[in-house]
Amino acid sequence: MKGFFTLTILLTALTSIYAASAWHLPRQLTGAQLDPLPALMLVVALRAPISAVTALAIGGSLLQSALSSGPVGASLVPLYALGLVVHLNAHSLSQYHIGPRFALGAIAGGVVPALTLGLLVLSGHEPLVGWFTLWQWSVGILGSGIFAVLFFPLLEWLDQSVEEQPLAAPYDTTTRIVRGTRFHG
């Protein structure tokens, strides 16, 4: 069942990457492209095993590359690094209220593009970077926070939907049989 959950995570990644690319309105309004993957990775790293984190880093970055003119798998290492750090510290991160969820998503949305940009520059590519990149980065942080708030309940629902449910007992398990001296003398 965990394998099926990983598959649903990858399908969520595929759909959200395509939707972010095909929905032009945010880019037309803000001049920045929103990236749902950092927020999705955050939620997955908090809820799923390391195998799902790895699958999302590989699958997500490859699916994103298919729509981009950048190099293949450019965001692979940054996404995985985020997932690994969050996964290893999952017990110490607050994740049950909207505020912390938004804050964690925003941090994820800030870290991944910065690492990706650093990798691109170090590997000899020529990404378009200027002062406006700071604005795009800020919009990305805000967008990632919102994505995280949306992804938490979505993945909870998906996890519950594909999780193996315990079989219901044919009797009421809360009933207690009390034997006393009154009946058995």
Added chain:
Amino acid sequence: MNNRPYIIATGLVLLLAIVFFNLSPDSSARLKRVLASFHIPLFSAQKTVEATGEILVDQTAPRKVLLQEIHELKRQNQILELRLGQTQSLERENRSLREQLELRPKPEWNPRLTRIVGRDPANWWRSVLIDLGTKAGVRVDMPVMSSQGLVGRVQEVHDHRSRVALLGDPACRISVTIEATGESGIISASGGTVFDPTLVKLLYLPANSEARAGDQLYTSGLGEIFPRGIPVGKLTAVTAAPGALTTQASVKLAVNSSKLNEVWVLMP
């Protein structure tokens, strides 16, 4: 804690990252084509939803609005027919003169309208996806334009989709000519111009360039990828550095590609 799964996962990711970053351009393009096939169901779903939406809008549009539109289109059609007649006359004259001068005839281009179906998911590349591919005859390096001017060139081609590198992207450097002076330069991307997607750099102008802000730019036709004379934009500033071998200029592009929904692919 059992560290083995973490070590295996980290090793796998690092190995794949090294492989991906060292792929040749051909292998990279092939891999992208394979990966893009995962998006095909969503691409088809998007087309279906848009087509359904258009049908619904068409069916619910009031008759009065439609009649007004028909009236306006008929008027525009008459004006365009008049201009077409003039253009055809000029074209005949041009062809005749070229024959007399024994110049090679200009190739005719067949424009094909297409829709932009996606934009680059990363902020540091300027490219869009269009819904025409090899099946429709699209090839790499074909010029893409809108009614205002040049938009970019076809960078990657798939069966039913293509990627267009927009002007200002590192993958779309083109040669242009300044109309007023006849000087040529190369349109190039620049980090300082990301603030406005319609601002790019013009490099390699002569050191003693006479270009001025406001001069119009057109494709030069050098390299024979783009036809000559497509509007590209206008100069906003010319920077002549003392002692430098070339002059740089800032260019405001004729087309704001971030607001486009449809473009024309010029097919030979």
